[in-house]
Amino acid sequence: MIVTAIQFLKPDPSILNRRDDILSSLRAVLPDEAVVSDPVELRAFETDGFTAYRRLPLAVVLPSTTQEVAAVMEALSRQKVPVVPRGAGTSLCGGAIPQEDAVIVSLTRMSRILELDYPNRLARVEAGVTNLSISEAVSADGFFYAPDPSSQLACTIGGNIAMNSGGAHCLKYGVTTNNLLGVTMVLYDGTIIRLGEGELDAAGLDLLGLICGSEGQLGLVTEAIVRLIAKPAGAQPVLFGFSSSEKAGDCVADIIGAGIIPVAIEFMDREAIAICEAFAKAGYPLDAEALLIVEVEGSDKEMADQLGRIVEIARRHDVQTIKESQSATEAALIWKGRKSAFGATGRVADYICMDGTVPLSQLAFVLKETGAIVKRYGLRAANVFHAGDGNMHPLILYDVNDPAEREKAEQAGNDILRLCVDAGGCLTGEHGVGIEKRDLMTHQYNETDLDQMIDVRAAFDPVWILNPSKVFPLEGRGESDGGRAVAGTSDATMEAAQ
Secondary structure, rough: OOHHHOOOOOOOOOHHHHHHHHHHHHHHHHHHHHEOHHHHHHHHOOOOOOOOOOOOOOOOEEEOOOHHHHHHHHHHHHOOOOEEEEEOOOOOOOOOOOOOOHHHHHHHHHHHOOEEEOOOOEEOOOOOHHHHHHHHHHHHHHHHHHOOOOOOOOEHHHHHHOOOOEEEEOOOHHOOOHHHHEEEEEOOOOOOEEOOOOOOOOOOHHHHHHHOOOOOOOEEEEEEEEEOOOOOOOOEEEEEOOOHHHHHHHHHHHHOOOOOHHHHHHEEHHHHHHHHHHHOOOOOOOOEEEEEEEEOOOOOOHHHHHHHHHHHHHHHHHOOOOOOOOHHOOOOOOHHHHHHHHHHHHHHEEEEEOOOEEEHHHHHHHEEEEEEEHOOOOOEEEEEEHHOOEOEEEEEEEEOOOHHHHHHHHHHHHHHHHHHHOOEEEOOEEEEEEOOHHHHHHHOOOHHHHHHHHHEEEEEEEHHOOOOOOOOOOOOHHHHOOOOOOEOOOOOOOOOOO
């Protein structure tokens, strides 16, 4: 997360000197228009949703089939050229940011829905299919795809698998790994493997579970088989306003502790409420210090029963406002405000979006300490996150053009992530580690833990070419990185997003 001190592997001069030969080998297996090498065109791929800094890749390729991906990987592995897999580039942890001697393999052209199998409730899709387009394709037939990141309009299934993405409805339906039934994947040397054929519980080692969340370091997923879920009879979001974030946090813990599992429990503090209401006009209570969006689903009787129990718990925590959606339009507005939170915040300030997870019993404490951390650095934060499973997303507001303020924001982010771990949680819930949290991995894992993870990674990619500067601290990685040294960012390789 220390962006101003981030380190990359030094570009390999031997690779840079072979650029023309590398490009020729790529054009030998792809149509010419599928190989991007012009520096101006490469600018579109120099960063991702993290946007703290930018680097031009050596080249970008845009394959259209699994076979083309395999041919690309065979060519690049033979020349030991680093590869950065990329979907829509919405990563919020720097997971898709390239390095100067790397080739980006962008899968956005692989955007077909290949099969809809309603009897078995599954869909087979290419990796470049957007998250939301799956639900749109099956909605008329009464189904949907459950994981729903806020970026679902743009983010791709391949990226969701890489980061094990979640979303507002993950409380009831789980994150990507709980909805993934199979993948087609290309290994570092171009070998194509298939894991899972749509069954809920395959025999043998759970390699599919290993792939989901591996951040593109074990292979490139080109196709996926995902679960389809039947739409519920009805759904209703309700707004609950509280006089403090701590009371809202305690309410969440008690709802889950009572054995009630709504579809979603989303949290916003006063700062986030004001920002999102100004954008969406959703009717959020502007006098509340904290807001919960609780959605229940089922028959009218089922929803009334759940809401009655939830309201009773909320009253025990001095709830100030209870507002039930009265129409589909009003429900859509409530979710528009929440789903647009990151974009709406970007209208008023630059921000760093954090992603840590804490036990629900620690939610109120961590919220209070997060506020104290941000205040200590003289900054503001807007808290908006998936409260039902403790997945926090503080948005630390700062001026990206002020180096001192940027450094304070990064240090505050580090402190918040350490707080999450110290409270019994973890560094990430759905955004991944990438570059952002790479150097904090030692705060959660000891040396033996990390060595075991690196051994697994090396078993899939012994030449260490897949997303090589991500996830694991660069210092002391041994021979697996090819012996290359590390280098800090410089003015030439880092540009603040403006």
